[in-house]
Amino acid sequence: MNKQVSIVLVFGFFLAISCKKNSTTPVTPVIPGSATNLTGKVNLYDDKGIAITDKSGVSVTISNRYNDSVFTITTDTSGSYTFVSKVYGVYDIEFSKSTLGTLKVPGFTHYYNPNTPNSPNIVPVQQLGALSTTEITAVTYVDSTYNGLPGSSFTLTVSTDPSTNNRAYFRCFLSSDSALDNTHYTAYTTVRSIISNNATFGFTHDDLVNGLGFITGQTVYLRVYGESVQSNDYFDDKTGKRVFPNLNPSSPQTISFKVL
Numbered sequence: 001m002n003k004q005v006s007i008v009l010v011f012g013f014f015l016a017i018s019c020k021k022n023s024t025t026p027v028t029p030v031i032p033g034s035a036t037n038l039t040g041k042v043n044l045y046d047d048k049g050i051a052i053t054d055k056s057g058v059s060v061t062i063s064n065r066y067n068d069s070v071f072t073i074t075t076d077t078s079g080s081y082t083f084v085s086k087v088y089g090v091y092d093i094e095f096s097k098s099t100l101g102t103l104k105v106p107g108f109t110h111y112y113n114p115n116t117p118n119s120p121n122i123v124p125v126q127q128l129g130a131l132s133t134t135e136i137t138a139v140t141y142v143d144s145t146y147n148g149l150p151g152s153s154f155t156l157t158v159s160t161d162p163s164t165n166n167r168a169y170f171r172c173f174l175s176s177d178s179a180l181d182n183t184h185y186t187a188y189t190t191v192r193s194i195i196s197n198n199a200t201f202g203f204t205h206d207d208l209v210n211g212l213g214f215i216t217g218q219t220v221y222l223r224v225y226g227e228s229v230q231s232n233d234y235f236d237d238k239t240g241k242r243v244f245p246n247l248n249p250s251s252p253q254t255i256s257f258k259v260l
Contacts, residue, residue, distance in 0.1 A: 034087050034088060034112075035085045035086055035087045035088065036085065036086070036088075036110075036112075036117075036118065036119065036120055036121065037082055037083065037084055037085060037086070037120035037121075038062065038082070038083040038086045038091070038110050038120060038121050038123065039080070039081065039082040039083070039120045039121075039122055039123070040060075040080070040081060040122060040123030040124070040125070040126070041075075041078070041079045041080045041081070041125050041126075042055055042058050042060075042075055042079040042081075042095060042125070042126045042127075042128050043055065043079060043125060043126070043127050043128070044058070044079065044100070044128050044129075044130075045127065045128070045129045045130065045228075045229065045230045046129075046130045047129060047130045047131065047132045047133050047134070047169065047227075047228035047229065047230075047246065048166070048167065048169070048229060049129075049229035049230060052130075054077055055075055055076075055077060055078060055079030056074070056075055056076055056077045056079075057074055057075065057097055058074060058075040058079070058081075058095055058096070058097045058100070058128065059072060059073075059074055059094075059095070059096045059097060060072065060073055060074065060075065060081045060093065060094070060095055061093070061094045061096075062083060062086070062091040062092070062093050062094075063091060063092045063093075063094075064086075064087070064089045064090070064091055065089065065090045065091070065092065065107075066089045066090065067087075067089070069087075071083055071086070082120070086110060087110075088110050088111055088112055089109075089110055090107055090108070090109050090110070091107075091108050091109075091110055092104065092105070092106045092107065092108075093105040093106075093108055093123060095126055095128055097128075099130055099131065100128050100129065100130055100131065100232070100246075101128075101129065101130075101131055101228070101231075101232040101244075101245030101246035101247075102232070102245045103126060103128055103232040103234060103245065104234050104236075104243075105123070105126065105234070106234075106235075106236075106237060107237075108123060109121075127230050128230065128232060129228040129229060129230025129231060129232055129246050130228055130230075130246070131228065131246050131248070132169065132225075132226040132227050132228045132246050132247060132248040133226070133248070134158055134162075134168045134169055134170060134226030134227070134248055135158060135159045135226055135248055135250045136156065136157075136158055136170060136224050136225060136226055136248070136250065136251055136252055137157045137158060137159050137252065138155075138156070138157040138252055139154055139155075139156055139157075139222065139223075139224050139252055139255055140154060140155045140157075140255075141153075141154055141255060141257055142154055142155060142200065142202070144260045146202035146203055146204050146207075147202075147204065149204045149205065149206075150204065150205040150260060151202055151203050151204035151205050151206075151207065151208065152202050152203055152208070152220075152257045152259075152260075153200050153201070153202035154200065154201055154202055154222070154255075155198045155199065155200055155201075156168075156170065156194055156197075156198070156199055156200075156201055156224065157197050157198055158170070158194070158197060158226065161196075161197050162193075162194055162195055162196060162197065162199075163195060163196070164195050167193040167194065167195055168193060168194050168195075168226070169191050169192070169193045169226065169227050169228065169229055170191070170192055170193070170194075170224050170225060170226055170227050171188060171189055171190070171191055171192070171224070171225055171227040171231070171244065171247065172188065172189040172192070172222060172223070172224050173185040173187075173188050173222070173223050173224075173225070174186060174187045174188070174189075174212060174214070174220055174221065174222055174223075175187070175220070175221050176214070176218060176219070176220060176221070177221065178221050178254060178256070180221045180222075180223050180254050181223060181251075182223075182225055182244055182247055182251075183239075183241065183243075185241075186212075186213065186214075187212040187213060187214075188242070188244075191227050191228075191229060191231060205259065205260070208220065208259050209259065214259050215259065216259050216260070217258065217259060217260075218258070218259050219256055219257070219258050219259075220256065220257055220258070220259055221254050221255070221256050222254065222255055222256070222257065223251055223252075223253075223254045223255075224251060224252070225244075225247040225248055225249075225251045226247065226248030226250070226251075227244070227246060227247055227248070228246035230246070231244055231245075231246050231247075232244075232245045232246050233245070233246075
């Protein structure tokens, strides 16, 4: 055989071997184990924001979005809890107790960390407040000013009488629709407080238009609920609304006013 041809054949043989090795499909790395502990802690407060020492008895439920498995345990006196050896995935977490409003943490990812493969995943510390003891008994429209500016002001009556050392906390819900409650609303306020009955609260024109999204001349409906300082509110991705679990359900009828 011609020497030049032999060299070409040998070169082609090694080239073919090299190409075959390089075209091998990469192997997916295997995760050593498919589960670790899932742990966390809660802090508890009464509706005035005072810390509760005994944090036991809070029911913690995790629901795996991938396989529909559900597990429930309760917290110890320090507020700690641990789910032992739970498979990786996305979990919806729910915290509940009879004296507290339910708190939900949707879509927590329990994942494998190759840097600390045996360490638990830690849920951020959750702050849970008690159900509101403030009962709103009356809301009355006053006039079209607030704090010396154009707006709308109201007086608020609650049970029991509030004081400097025992404030009454509340939250306002507003809408352009008269069918207004804490689940059907256009806007809501932060938690507010009063220190005496028949105290005045309200909104400036700028609050209503630039802050809450209403327009001049529009009729707005208002409803007020007693609220907890630690309100446990969360966003419900199914309804697209915030949920306020700690509201006192006793609320006077909706009243209306016009943005002037």
